[in-house]
Amino acid sequence: MPSANLSKASLHFLGNSRDLPEPFIFQFNPESMTRVQSYSEKNKKITETIRLRLIFNIMHGLSDNNPQAIEHGIYPLLAALEEYVAEQDKLIRLPGILGRLGPKLQRVMVLSYGERSIPVRIVRLNIKELVHNAQLTPLHATADLSLRVLGESELSGNPQGKAALENYRKYRKTSANSLTSLIHL
Template sequence: MAGKFIKGALIEFMETFLLPLPNVIIFQFNPETMTHTWTQPQAAGGSGNGGEANPLAVRGVPGESFSFTVMLDSNDSIANKDPVAGSLAEISGVYSRLAALEMLQYPTGGSGGGGLLGSVSASVSIGGSGLSFGGSAEAAVKRDIPQSQVPTVLFVWGPGRIVPVRVTNLTITEKLYDGLLNPIHAEAQLGLRVLTPEELKYVTGPLKDIAKGAYTYSQGLRQALAIANLGNAAESIIGMLPL
């Protein structure tokens, strides 16, 4: 439909007591520019039989990463009169959106005790006298790190690009604040690295099969589009010939 745009998103599946709960972070405004970086596959190294190594041999697949900046503004949510997002924006500005992005940096426990919900529950213990906070947040995270992994996230950028990624860096610039010093306007610079098939073997939890399927789908679509481009290549070659 004219005038309608699909919004990009980051999706993380969190383990809960009942069913996996998707943590969907929809971009309030799609970034206008994006840097898509490719790096060469790792060199294969020396030959195992002592012979001369092939200098052109490589292992694995090329490295792939994305970097872009997303903008967040609470006034826009309030103006749209969204009953949920608007009310939350009035209370906390864009802090809730920033917090969701920040939690993508935290490791999740191997037994499901980490992540967005697990970190909250791990920081609170129920004692004989009611609720008590068991140490600092840093101490709670350190207890989970030995058996944890950084979350695997799906980067969704339209129907043609759905890839499993890891958030490699996050830089937040807060620009304006409300009376309670909640940020009401901010920019978040994100760096995402696409996971390789070898890394996807170690993905666990509810996102395991989805991550593998997303990678296979995106790679298959890329190959199909490259084949479709052969028509353009043939036309270009004909145009180069002195006929």
């Protein structure tokens, strides 16, 4: 029996603009998550990449007797995910007087995953439609997402994005520091 407290992972853009797309809440939590840290000798920087495998299935929509799910299958979900790739390149203004006077800023996307909120950029999306109905409407698919964690220089002009990165790093450090208590259980 599913827990009522089940958290769902999602992608969303920071800000309070009416122009922002709705959060993309994953239909199911990712099948897998891989985090890769790479060190560049040339730049002397560590970059972090997150890879997720998402599963989409029509059975979820059918159980709710959703007429859109019956007619369009999971295609609206796949299309919304594809639109998120395009939306990340749009520029926004900060709210208030600073926004009206200052330069436009790059939108900041955040991956919310449990207690982690990580500023990211989608660098690759690979959708594989696996099952279709007679009208070739997708009913089951997987999506492999590659996300790059944004760095300080990319977030320097966006206070919300910078705060999200700092909070993610603090959470990771706090979690690492709690390791000693886990070892001594």
